[in-house]
Amino acid sequence: MKAISRAAIIAVGSELLTPSKQDTNSLFITDRLNGLGIDVAAKAIVGDDRDELVHLLAATLARVDLVVLSGGLGPTDDDVTREAVAIALDRPLAEDERITAHLRARFAARGFTMPMPENNRRQAMVPAGARVIENTRGSAPGLWIDHDDRVVLLLPGPPRELKPMLTALTDGSLRERASGAPIVRRLVRVAGRIESQVDEVLGPLYKEWAARTPPVAATILATPGSIELHLSTRHPSVADVSLARAVDEAVAAIGADAYSTDGRLLEEIVGDLLVERGLRIGVSESCTGGLITSRLTDVPGSSRYVDASIVTYSNQSKSDLLGVAADLIETHGAVSEPVAVAMADGIRARAPADVGVGVTGIAGPSGGTPEKPVGTVVIAATTTSERRVRTFRFFGERAQVKFQAGQSALDMVRRLLLGRR
Amino acid sequence: MKAISRAAIIAVGSELLTPSKQDTNSLFITDRLNGLGIDVAAKAIVGDDRDELVHLLAATLARVDLVVLSGGLGPTDDDVTREAVAIALDRPLAEDERITAHLRARFAARGFTMPMPENNRRQAMVPAGARVIENTRGSAPGLWIDHDDRVVLLLPGPPRELKPMLTALTDGSLRERASGAPIVRRLVRVAGRIESQVDEVLGPLYKEWAARTPPVAATILATPGSIELHLSTRHPSVADVSLARAVDEAVAAIGADAYSTDGRLLEEIVGDLLVERGLRIGVSESCTGGLITSRLTDVPGSSRYVDASIVTYSNQSKSDLLGVAADLIETHGAVSEPVAVAMADGIRARAPADVGVGVTGIAGPSGGTPEKPVGTVVIAATTTSERRVRTFRFFGERAQVKFQAGQSALDMVRRLLLGRR
Numbered sequence: 138m139k140a141i142s143r144a145a146i147i148a149v150g151s152e153l154l155t156p157s158k159q160d161t162n163s164l165f166i167t168d169r170l171n172g173l174g175i176d177v178a179a180k181a182i183v184g185d186d187r188d189e190l191v192h193l194l195a196a197t198l199a200r201v202d203l204v205v206l207s208g209g210l211g212p213t214d215d216d217v218t219r220e221a222v223a224i225a226l227d228r229p230l231a232e233d234e235r236i237t238a239h240l241r242a243r244f245a246a247r248g249f250t251m252p253m254p255e256n257n258r259r260q261a262m263v264p265a266g267a268r269v270i271e272n273t274r275g276s277a278p279g280l281w282i283d284h285d286d287r288v289v290l291l292l293p294g295p296p297r298e299l300k301p302m303l304t305a306l307t308d309g310s311l312r313e314r315a316s317g318a319p320i321v322r323r324l325v326r327v328a329g330r331i332e333s334q335v336d337e338v339l340g341p342l343y344k345e346w347a348a349r350t351p352p353v354a355a356t357i358l359a360t361p362g363s364i365e366l367h368l369s370t371r372h373p374s375v376a377d378v379s380l381a382r383a384v385d386e387a388v389a390a391i392g393a394d395a396y397s398t399d400g401r402l403l404e405e406i407v408g409d410l411l412v413e414r415g416l417r418i419g420v421s422e423s424c425t426g427g428l429i430t431s432r433l434t435d436v437p438g439s440s441r442y443v444d445a446s447i448v449t450y451s452n453q454s455k456s457d458l459l460g461v462a463a464d465l466i467e468t469h470g471a472v473s474e475p476v477a478v479a480m481a482d483g484i485r486a487r488a489p490a491d492v493g494v495g496v497t498g499i500a501g502p503s504g505g506t507p508e509k510p511v512g513t514v515v516i517a518a519t520t521t522s523e524r525r526v527r528t529f530r531f532f533g534e535r536a537q538v539k540f541q542a543g544q545s546a547l548d549m550v551r552r553l554l555l556g557r558r
Numbered sequence: 559m560k561a562i563s564r565a566a567i568i569a570v571g572s573e574l575l576t577p578s579k580q581d582t583n584s585l586f587i588t589d590r591l592n593g594l595g596i597d598v599a600a601k602a603i604v605g606d607d608r609d610e611l612v613h614l615l616a617a618t619l620a621r622v623d624l625v626v627l628s629g630g631l632g633p634t635d636d637d638v639t640r641e642a643v644a645i646a647l648d649r650p651l652a653e654d655e656r657i658t659a660h661l662r663a664r665f666a667a668r669g670f671t672m673p674m675p676e677n678n679r680r681q682a683m684v685p686a687g688a689r690v691i692e693n694t695r696g697s698a699p700g701l702w703i704d705h706d707d708r709v710v711l712l713l714p715g716p717p718r719e720l721k722p723m724l725t726a727l728t729d730g731s732l733r734e735r736a737s738g739a740p741i742v743r744r745l746v747r748v749a750g751r752i753e754s755q756v757d758e759v760l761g762p763l764y765k766e767w768a769a770r771t772p773p774v775a776a777t778i779l780a781t782p783g784s785i786e787l788h789l790s791t792r793h794p795s796v797a798d799v800s801l802a803r804a805v806d807e808a809v810a811a812i813g814a815d816a817y818s819t820d821g822r823l824l825e826e827i828v829g830d831l832l833v834e835r836g837l838r839i840g841v842s843e844s845c846t847g848g849l850i851t852s853r854l855t856d857v858p859g860s861s862r863y864v865d866a867s868i869v870t871y872s873n874q875s876k877s878d879l880l881g882v883a884a885d886l887i888e889t890h891g892a893v894s895e896p897v898a899v900a901m902a903d904g905i906r907a908r909a910p911a912d913v914g915v916g917v918t919g920i921a922g923p924s925g926g927t928p929e930k931p932v933g934t935v936v937i938a939a940t941t942t943s944e945r946r947v948r949t950f951r952f953f954g955e956r957a958q959v960k961f962q963a964g965q966s967a968l969d970m971v972r973r974l975l976l977g978r979r
Contacts, residue, residue, distance in 0.1 A: 152779045152788060154598045155743070156589035159580065168577035177575045178610060182601040185777065189599060189621075196617040200610070213757050214764075215777060254758045274953065276754075295780065297954050322577075358578060367578055426855025427848025430869045434847025437923050437956055445875035447868050448851045454866035454909060488875055502858050535858055 140316030149209035151184035174317030190221035208294030210277035236261035362544030419490030421480035445488035459483030477517035560707035561737030570630035572605035595738035611642035629715030631698035649685040657682035783965030832863040840911030842901035845919040866909035880904030898938035
């Protein structure tokens with residue numbers, strides 16, 4: 138059997154050819170394949186169009202060792218992947234009775250009183266010679282087809298179904314067939330700087346890294362509220378050491394703004410610091426509307442350090458629910474440093490929180506004034522012994538302002554917990 | 559000259575084949591082409607690999623009227639698009655002296671004292687017969703090539719350069735060549751059903767729609783917590799009427815589960831219903847951790863109906879901040895219908911809210927029991943005159959459970975406000 142070193146990824150679905158939808162599965166698939174040393178030579182997206190997919194598959198198969206298809210495995214007439222693969226590989230479709238039985242059992246287990254729609258049996262049609270890959274999270278099974286020394290892999294489109302299925306393969310059958318040295322990556326996340334600032338600081342390091350044996354490749358990526366430095370190399374025996382050295386050098390150059398070197402998000406970093414210190418956090422949210430607490434509680438185990446938060450959109454509620462003095466709001470305005478501090482102190486007084494956070498601002502699109510334009514957000518973080526407060530000015534639309542405010546609030550808590558500025 | 563009705567989009571750049579970068583130009587390009595009635599039949603992404611691109615271009619060109627390439631027009635050896643196009647179309651490259659002069663002038667104007675690197679002259683190499691498209695924001699000119707009744711378009715990769723160049727073309731040369739009517743789209747969003755149920759209900763309509771003049775195309779898409787029905791047609795004079803009729807038919811078939819027919823999200827629908835009725839909402843969130851209120855406040859103008867919400871993660875806070883009786887929690891458990899109702903009533907008693915929502919559940923990955931497994935979520939919505947409560951069982955990871963719980967809570971409020979079940 139031929140070893141697999143080059144792959145192509147094909148996403149199937151007409152919605153992926155509209156102006157509003159994007160294929161994201163291919164990023165996850167690429168990550169997993171690269172981890173086995175398999176290069177992705179090309180990606181493609183086609184609609185729910187059997188002939189188009191047959192043509193693309195035929196043109197692709199000749200140039201790679203592995204084709205990963207995602208989507209088009211549902212029960213409807215639109216779902217053409219099984220049929221297109223059967224045609225392109227000249228392997229007739231036949232119903233796999235075990236899949237049909239499994240589908241019926243699954244349907245019954247979900248408590249529907251009506252019988253399974255006959256349409257769903259389409260999902261049991263399998264090209265000759267295909268091996269079924271179990272899908273524990275959905276009805277569409279995956280398929281693995283060995284074809285002329287190449288592999289064609291069919292996976293369902295929903296990411297929550299595709300991800301565990303591909304992971305099982307990259308831990309098993311695909312790992313056995315993969316050749317080449319894995320691409321190893323590290324990620325440094327940076328808060329509080331813009332892309333060109335990070336770029337400037339790292340400029341001299343880029344050249345050093347590129348000249349090393351093995352070379353370390355660096356890419357800077359600006360994401361909302363965070364700059365990401367992606368480092369990669371692919372020499373198996375020394376990759377981890379080379380990358381660890383480069384990460385250390387980057388962090389030394391960037392300083393306290395580099396908040397994560399292991400893929401953890403800011404809410405995870407803050408959560409881990411709270412656990413380490415045995416502290417609990419409470420958030421008084423105005424313009425962020427609950428987003429910060431939602432992000433904190435996205436982290437499994439966050440009930441160890443999140444007890445309660447209060448969202449107060451009106452001035453009245455800031456007074457009633459957080460005890461912010463009405464004259465403080467009248468004197469300084471709801472979007473002001475004294476009010477943010479009073480909100481942070483207020484949640485600490487009302488919930489069992491050691492760290493209190495107060496966020497008040499103007500998310501837009503309306504509500505701005507010449508002195509306090511849209512995007513103005515005041516953030517405070519307080520404990521019994523320390524108080525930090527800062528006025529930010531964020532750019533972008535409402536969602537971006539909310540996200541950046543949350544990012545800056547979490548970063549303020551991180552620095553406070555680390556005793557850094 | 560042949561009219562253009564089908565296009566393919568090819569993005570060139572090795573960084574677009576890594577796990578962290580995505581081609582976004584194609585969404586913009588699709589939007590503009592669809593606006594001229596040009597269908598996008600396929601999209602592809604290749605690295606900075608000349609042979610791969612030559613192959614892809616040859617395979618693509620036969621199937622469409624227009625190929626739009628983005629990227630790979632820079633001055634370095636990595637930039638292979640010009641050369642690959644020259645090979646694929648068999649049109650030799652030659653230096654366009656006007657471009658070279660323009661590049662030298664541009665270089666000098668930027669204040670560099672050294673002469674332009676010779677490498678940059680690569681950007682002046684043009685396949686025979688190409689027409690130059692001016693780039694006012696960067697050094698790489700675009701190219702338009704008429705080839706055997708087809709058009710091949712080369713545009714630079716940076717979005718801020720590509721966008722104005724493509725816009726000029728869709729307002730000019732491309733508009734003149736486009737055939738067919740602009741694609742018009744409508745979207746119906748459905749809550750509380752799974753994909754195959756919606757599909758079954760709509761089955762007879764699909765056939766009717768496809769047989770109409772003009773035909774209405776329908777695609778079903780399952781997104782977390784929502785099923786989307788995408789309808790499109792393309793006959794200019796009657797498109798709006800045909801689509802409106804199809805939307806009405808779909809809604810009649812689906813019933814109250816169809817919650818949006820105009821692109822509005824569930825949080826917008828609920829917000830608009832609250833505004834119409836002059837009501838305010840408050841949410842007591844346990845397992846959703848603030849996500850519901852964050853979604854409600856993603857909508858501009860939501861301060862008209864969101865006043866305050868309270869996130870209570872612990873039992874103690876449910877009692878202290880929402881007045882949920884401790885013995886209620888002890889008797890029924892924190893995840894129970896009586897507690898959810900008490901949370902909904904509790905926020906109404908403490909904030910100026912006419913509609914109270916209570917959400918309590920087990921988001922996972924731990925915390926489940928045999929009677930109340932991970933994914934169990936109880937949702938209550940109450941007013942002074944009405945009380946609705948229901949126990950759900952959601953599947954998926956923590957984030958999916960949170961999102962579906964939010965979706966179901968908002969949908970419960972929507973139905974309550976509409977007086978429907």
